[in-house]
Amino acid sequence: MRSTESRREDETMEKLKIVIDGKECSGLPGQTILDVAKENGIHIPTLCYDERVEIYGACGICVVEVEGNPKMVKACATLIAKDMVVKTDTERVYESRKTNLELLLSNHVGDCRPPCVLNCPGQTDCQGYVGLIANGQYRESAQLIKNKIPMPGSIGRVCPHPCEDNCRRQLVDEPISIALLKRYAADMEADDPYIPEVASETGKKVAVIGGGPFGLSAAYYLRQKGHAITVFEAMPHFGGMLRYGIPQYRLPKEVVDAEVSQIAKMGVELRPNTKIGEDISFETLRSEYDAVVLGIGAWVSTGTGCPGEDAKGVIGGIDFLRKVVKQEAQEIGDKVAIVGGGNTAMDACRTAVRMGASKVYNIYRRTKDEMPADLIEIEEAEEEGVIFRNLTNPIRYITDDNGNVKQIELQIMELGEADESGRRAPRPVEGKTELLDVDTVILAIGQAVAPEGFPGVDLTRKKGIAYDVDTFMTSVDGVFAGGDCGNDKISIAIEAIADGKKVTEVADAYLRGERIAYKKPYVVTRDDITEKDFEDRERQCRSSVGLLDPEYRRDNFEEVVAGFTEEEAVADAKRCLECGCGKYYECKLYDYSNEYDVKPERLAGDINRIEFDDNHPYVVRDPNKCILCGLCVRVCSEVIGVTALGLVHRGFDTVVAPELQNPLSESGCIDCGNCISVCPVGALLPKVTHRKPVPLPTDKTDSVCPHCGVGCQLTLCVNGTDVIRVEPAFGPANEGLLCVKGKYEYDYINSKERLTSPLIRRDGTLVEATWKEAYDYIFASTNSLLKTYGGRALAGVSGERATNEEAYLFQKFVRTVLGSNNVDHWDHIAYHSPVAGLGITTGTGAMTNSISEALHADAFLIAGTDPFKEFPILGTRIGQAARRGAKLVVIDTIDTVISKEADVFLKINPGTANAAVNGILSVIVEEGLYDKEYTSERVEGFDELKTHLKKKSAEKAAEICGVEAEDIRKAARIYASAEKAPIYYSLRFTAQGPGSVTVMNIANLALICGKVGKEGSGINPLRSGANLQGICDMGVLPAHYTAYQRLTNKESVQRFSEAWEEALPIEPGISLLEPMTEWKGLFVMGEDIITRADDRIDEVVKLIDGLELLVVQDAFLTETAKLADVVLPSCTYAEKEGTVTNTERRVQRIRKAIPMHKGTKEDWKILSELLALFGKKAYASAEEVFEEIRTVTPSYAGINFERLDAEGSLQWPCPTEAHPGTPVLHTEGFGRGEKALVVSVE
Structure with missing residues (x-):
């Protein structure tokens, strides 16, 4: 891993010119081919390379060719050279990478995708949307489905769910109810459906002919690509067979219409009642559109050629269902026979029942077990009174004198021996027939295409549209086809939808000037999973679903299946075994x-x-x-x-x-x-x-x-x-x-425990309220307190996770609205004294150096902290440096993880930190290890310190501290002699005496050794809070404005008074270090003072008991919030925009990743609205707040959101926009002047 320091050194090095794939590039000596390729946007695949670790070069995937070298080289491990010419995409490189990948895959065991997905023609992410339902993310579930299926409500109701046939849950008990869960997700978002974003308009136009599942899907996905889409449909309504071929009781037309309207809302133009060849010609469409997609479906019912099929009363299944949907008159009589064993046959049977037929027969030449219809459809038909005449086959339709069908002659069948596929073929039982009286015969045998109106388009032997199975292109360039109309492939709806998704990719490429073919993705699969693999799983059968009673549903078209309740859906979804790879x-x-x-x-x-x-x-x-x-x-x-x-x-x-x-x-x-x-x-x-x-x-x-x-x-x-x-x-x-x-x-x-509404205490109980009610309560109560007690009786306490913008507005609110400087943060109690001590010696209480510098240190002095546990990433850096030879000196009162790695561990008695440091100082002075030039030019008080240290010694310190004198001497020598040696300390060290004194003493060490103002060293207090440094910088302090500008400084008061257009209170506020007995009103933002109180709990409880107003802003109902008069629900860091400042003074952006939790607001927004409520300035964004911060905070003046987004971070002080920020403090002077102060400490 390359450090910030090494990157800065790189800037002074001469660059080398190389050529990669014909592109002239430049790089630095020591960079690899891969480094330079990445910098220039040239992709070279890698598997074993990662910039966090040393180069390994094991996978061989990154091989490239270099001119003049007969062998291929690894880009990750080959350093660039002047005028090097590199080729990354030759056939030789391609084949090498391919072979290496195949070798890896030959021993790679797993399931890239779960079996359910692989068995779904649309490759719908079943595992994904089922899992989202299990997690209560219903809208996200529907959105994921719509990546593959634009009409999930329709498909969830009618799909024969081949996914469930492959579900491994059946190895435990029963498959997951994947289709019903799809329907559930769609129904849950029906009132506010997800409409996908549409890319920028491409200027290309596509005509889609046919508004069925294929055509609508193609329109849906092509529109997302930015193309203008018009769908031409011959029927009055859209949906194709979903609307006209499936009865209302299975698929309500309102569901289809709603999903079609969602497609229209994307900007897809829908033209119904438009037949190609009659209302508009195919040639016109080809001339006016850049591409044409044919999805005309298969609307012609087919028969068997049986004698008498042309008789009156013998109708096609599709024709029958279509007329029912269109509410066209049909007389079917009392006795109806439906020939066929698929879902269309079942739909026809059940529709005939609902139309009043007294006897409805289903005729099928095999047994029920061989029927292709869904089992549930067969069972429900039987419940509704359908009579199944299995093992019979029509051989003749007999008519009356008027040519109306009156009987069917049925051949009795039997199943023969199984063929190679295991299926038993039906065969006639010789001499056995029977007659069946009928009024109507419905043939649900099959469907065919009516391809008229498309001159020049080649047809298949069965008169379907012929197209290439990989490119979906017909014989006419720019004309694509799919779904039921092509290649004699009559499919289920999900297959047509899958075609619509596939054709989108190839048609989109065509519109952009490319020619591609659809390629089925390669996946690794497992076929060795058995019941034994799930022996530890508890049996949990699938959730049952509500159905209308058979007697009730026989005479109406109400939807039969009720769908899951939320409880049922979640329970069933949780049964998923998560078969597919998580990566x-x-x-x-x-x-x-x-x-x-x-x-x-x-x-x-x-x-x-x-x-x-x-x-x-x-x-x-x-x-x-x-x-x-x-x-x-x-x-x-x-x-x-x-x-x-x-x-x-x-x-x-x-x-x-x-x-x-x-x-x-x-x-x-x-x-x-x-x-x-x-x-x-x-x-x-x-x-x-x-x-x-x-x-x-x-x-x-x-x-x-x-x-x-x-x-x-x-x-x-x-x-x-x-x-x-x-x-x-x-x-x-x-x-x-x-x-x-x-x-x-x-x-x-x-978390489901998040607050979702403001709360107001009424009659002693917190109850939900509107934001206006909460604000009105705060306004009235605050004004009453101000009138009665004055601003000195009101205060604010902020938590350390507030952003800089929130912290700034919080202290501004306290000072301008509450009229006092009673603003503080709970960590001030612990950090006040140590910060003050460092401020005395150097003029600032902040960390002097950067965390990244630790990687290249020669030694460390670590006092009262365990970075491995408390600041693990810093600990990692220290560990890396130690493994490279850096020495560790640890001072602490307890054994820690880092103390086990120390070269010298001074395990001192509690309260003896200053004695230990004095012992180290005395050795450094005694042995002349201090930096003479530095102490002469940049330090004052050193002579007094030397005199003071004459009374100290390693031996005296050892006796006081309970350690060996030689260890103290060794520690002194390691630290003083190291070129780069940072000091890190935290509260456990400063608590070993008066905090300010202890810090001044350890600062003495760094100063006399010349290790302040120098890269790789410094005095580095570690702050535990995420934005503890930032809230201090922002003036959440009772005696300071932002950047530690004192209230006692008239210029500071004037600056803020003018900026805020307010007369500001000048009396320092009451800090949390003092008794808080005067407070009558308290605003708390992001802090739980009850939980944090520790040994001051009695004082805090007494404080809260005496308050007349307690307002808490928080994401959760904390112990403090439970006692509040008003609770305002706020956001977590994932829902916020703003900045934070870490322990090394580094200002960084936090960014909103998710929408705000229901009913919540960002803290800066709450404060802005409160400020406006009291007649003060409001803000439109966190960025606007930060812009104001810059104007009143000199150390932040050069920082803005644009720079932070471009540069990643900046360290203060950064006084101008041209300033690079300050990784190392005190390189020239100190906050207190030209020299730092060393102070003699007992």
Whole structure:
């Protein structure tokens, strides 16, 4: 991994010119071909490369050709040279990469996609939408379905669900009710349906002929591409067979119409009652449109050629159903026979029942077991009184004198021997026939195409539209076809919809000047799963669904199936076994396999199936999917320094396994999840326990971790309104790493315990209220308190997770509305004294250096903190430096993780921190290890300190502290002699004496050794709060405005008075360090003072008991909120825009990744509205707030959202927009003047 420091050094190096794929590029000495290619937007695939670890070069996927070199080279490991010419896309490179991928796949065991998806003609993400329903994300479920099916409400009602035939849940009990769940998702969003975004208009026009499932799907997906779409339909309404071929009781036409209207709302023009060849010619369409898509369906009912089929009263099944839908008069009589065994036959049978026929027969030449109709359709037909005449076949239709059919002569059939497919063919029983009296015969045998009106388009032998099965192109260029009308393929609706999705890709390419063919994606599948694999699963049969009573439904067309209730849907969805790979949407192996058209079967051989049993709280491990790239092993050992994972065995038997092949949870794993982040496949995944783990496509938003002051940048992976995963981003502090908190602690964002409405206390109880009611209560109560007690009786306390914008408005609200400076944060209690101490010595209480510098330090002095546990990413950096030879000096009162790694561990007695530091100082002075030039030019008070230290010694310190004197001497020598040696300390150290004094003493160490104002060293207090530095910077302090501008400074008061157009109170506020007995009104933002009170709990309870107004802004009903008079529901960091400032003074953007939780508002918005309520300035955005911050905060003046978005972060002070920010403080002077102060401490 390349540090910020090394990148800055790169800027001074001469660049080398190289050529990659004909593009002239430049790079720096030491860069690889891959580095330069990435910088220039040239993609080279990799599997074992990751910039977080050292180069390995194992996978061979990144090979390229270099002119003059007969061998291919690995781009990740080959350094660039002057005038190098590189080719990344030659046939030789392609074949090499393909072969390497095939070798990997030949020993890769898993299911890229679950069996349900693979058996769905539309490749609908069944596992995904079922899982979303299980998680209560119904709208997201419908949206996911619509990626493949634009009419899920219709298809969910009528699809014969081949997906369920492949569902592995039936190995346990019964398949998941996938189709009913599809219907449920669609019904749940029916009132506010998801309408997909449409790309920018391309200027291309497409005519779609036919408004059935195929045509509507093609229109839906082509419109999303930005093309202008017109659908021509011969019938009065759209929907095709969904409308005219399926009865109302199965598919209400209102559902079809609603889904058609959604397509129209996308901008698709729908033209009904338009027959091609009559109302408009095919030639006209071809001339006026850039492409034509034929989806005319198969509307002609077919028969068997049986004598008498032309008799009156013998009608086609499709014709019959269509007339019923169109409400055209049909006399069917009392006795109706329907010939055929499919769903159309069942629809006709059940419709005839509803039309009043007293006897409805179904005639089918095989048994019920062989009928192609859905079993449920057969059962429901039988319940409604349909008489099944199986093993009979019409051989003649007999008419009366008027030519009306009156009887059917039926041949009695029997099933013969099974053929090769296992199906028993029907054969006549010789000499056995019977007559059946009928008034109407409905032939539901099959369908055919009526292809008239399309001159020049080739037809199949059966008069269907002929088209290429891969390109969907007909014999006429630019004319595509699919669905039931083509290639003699009469299909179910989902197959037609699948064609509509496929034709979109090839037609869109055609419109953009390309010619492509649809290619079925390659997936890895498993066929070895049996009941034994699920022996541990509890049997849970599928949810039952409500049906209308058979007697009730016989005479009407009401929808028979009620659909699931929410409880039933969620229960059934939770039964899903999650068969498909959790990495599917981001698996590099899957992506590359399809990019390179792999055929791994040509290299098939033995497969190394690995038996494993692992139960880790955070990691799901499947070594059978592992491709042995080694990234997990290397990030764990090289970067994290844990070695929880390793490569075991050799050759073909090599596997990645936990240390000593124990369970991963017993391996020393620290749960950081960085192995998951680098894994390119699904071998390592985050364990999800609070919801159904569902592989989903995600939108990604970069933000900042809210869990500690390091300020790691992270990526929130979102589906719909939920954060479903967190990945590390490459921020300056963390460079692509996260700790366990950043990786896994995000469940609260989606929590059902979130507040969703303001609350007001009425008659002693908090009850829901409107925002206006809450604001009115606050307005009246605040004004009453101000009138009665004055501003000194009101105060505000902020939490450390507030953004800078929120913190700024909060202190502004307290000062301008409440009229006092009683504004503080709870952490001020602990940090006040240490910050003050550092301020005395250097003029600022902030961390002097940057976290990234730790990677290149020569030594560390770590006092009263355990970075490995408390600030894990900093701890990781320290660990990396230590493994490279950096020395560790640790001072603490307790054993810690880092103390075990220390070269010198001074485990001091409690309260003896200053004695220990004095001992170290005395050795440094005694042995002349201090920086003489630095102490002379940049430090005052050193002579007094030297005199003071003459009374100190390592031996005296050792006696006081309970350590060895030689260890104190060793610690002094290590620290003083190191070129780069940062000091890190936190509260456990400063609590070992008066905090300010302890900090001044440890600052003495850094100052006399010349390690302040220097890269790689410095005095670095570690703040635990995510934006603790920021809220202090923003003036959430009783005696300071922003950037620590004192209230006692008249210029500061004037600056803010003019900026805010207010006469401001000048008396410093009452801090949380003081008794809070004067307060009568308290505003609390994002803090739970009851929980944080600790040993001051009695004081806080007494305070709250005496308050006449307590207002709390929070996302949850905290213990403090439970006592409030008004509670205002706010947002989490994932729902906010703004900035935060980490412990190293680094200002970074947080960004809104999901919509605000129901009923909530961002804290800055709440404060803006409260300010406006009291007649003060309101704000339109967080950015507007930040712009005001800049005008009154000199150290932030050069920072703005645009720069932060472009540069990632900036460290204050940054006084102008041209200023680069300040990674290292005090390089020239100090906040207090030219020199720092060293202070003698006892």
